Amino acid sequence: MNLRSEAKNISLILLGILSAGMGLKGFLLSSHFIDGGVTGISMLLTHIFGIPLSLLIVILNLPFIFMGYRYVGHVFAIKSSLAIIGLSLVLLFVSFPDVTPDKMLTAIFGGVFIGLGIGLAMRGGAVLDGTEIAAVLVSKNYPLLKVSDVILILNIFIFCLATVFLGVEVALYSILTYFAASKMIDFLLHGIEQYTGVTIVSAQSEEIRLAITEKLGRGVTIYQGKRGFGKRGDNNLAIDIIFTVVTRLEIPALRKEIKAIDPKAFLIQQSIDDTDGGMVKRRPLH
Structure with missing residues (x-):
């Protein structure tokens, strides 16, 4: 095992956890905006039922971590489990400033920080959201569906629920958050030198x-x-x-x-x- 490489991966995951925590607590939660994927479902349930987000993020990601263990490998599963638990602890114990009351800035920069966090964690060999794992497995079992199609279908369902429970305006801002996060993830994984x-x-x-x-x-x-x-x-x-x-x-x-x-x-x-x-x-x- 290359210790220098592993130290770099751990650093990327830690930075990713802090960035995602900033996006969630510093921007989105106070405005009741949500993201897509498992994180979005967790945030939606938090807003509806008042269940702590730190608890839901761990619980809802557990099935996807198990899938990752079976189909990707134990190292990936361990890293992802620790990363998700780390994000949960950050949400529980770390204080972040509520940066701005402006809804547009909240939606965009909340998405940027979450996307930055997820992208950094992925570069470190872990995930903070199990959606990608599920999408890959579904696309393998149903060849007509691409990974991007599965993620899109899931997020359409999530934002439709957000429209019902949080209102149309919040749902539209949340879609903007999701797009900002997606673009940030793409940039980090592929970069300007795609x-x-x-x-x-x-x-x-x-x-x-x-x-x-x-x-x-x-x-x-x-x-x-x-x-x-x-x-x-x-x-x-x-x-x-x-x-x-x-x-x-x-x-x-x-x-x-x-x-x-x-x-x-x-x-x-x-x-x-x-x-x-x-x-x-x-x-x-x-």
């Missing part, structure tokens, strides 16, 4: 390969294909196809280089959630 895979089909593949590797400092993979038009047996049917991975910020420069070499080049772009190995980080140019 990678994009680019496939390039061009007769001038060698010149394009050199431009990508020498000018942009990116690695490429070359694989052979055949054109889908023209007469069978045509000697020009075989063609080299280039695949490279760049950040979103590098796409304009990549397109400019390609179009300067071959204005008719065919490009396909696709989002990539994560990468590992290979020359993903930009190579220093000399």
Whole structure:
């Protein structure tokens, strides 16, 4: 076990707990706004029945932690259990200032702090909300449903209940909180350097390969294909196809280089959630 790596993960989880606690106690609870997922259900039940949020967050997440233990692993389950208990203790014993009475600022920054907390915890190898675990398992059992679809359906149900019990205005502000949290989580997990895979089909593949590797400092993979038009047996049917991975910020420069070499080049772009190995980080140019 890499102690330095584990210390970093623990630090991320602790920061995530404090950030989520700030979002909940410093912004949302005083205005009766809620978030999505298990946290949102816990907050809704707190507002309706007066049950302490610190208790509900632990109880409602227990089934999802058990799922995580069975399908992800014991290390993940232990980390997530401790993280959720830590959040519960923070909500119970740590005081946070009630930052602002402004509803719009409360909704947005409450979501930002919660999203920051959840994202930091996920980077540390834990979760503060079991919704993601449940969504992944449901999508595995029902292939027609994507993870995002399951989360969306659950949150529509939660916000419909919020409309009934808390009022339309509170529900609308809560939806804004959820979107702010989601965007913050996406930013933390994927960041500004979210990678994009680019496939390039061009007769001038060698010149394009050199431009990508020498000018942009990116690695490429070359694989052979055949054109889908023209007469069978045509000697020009075989063609080299280039695949490279760049950040979103590098796409304009990549397109400019390609179009300067071959204005008719065919490009396909696709989002990539994560990468590992290979020359993903930009190579220093000399």
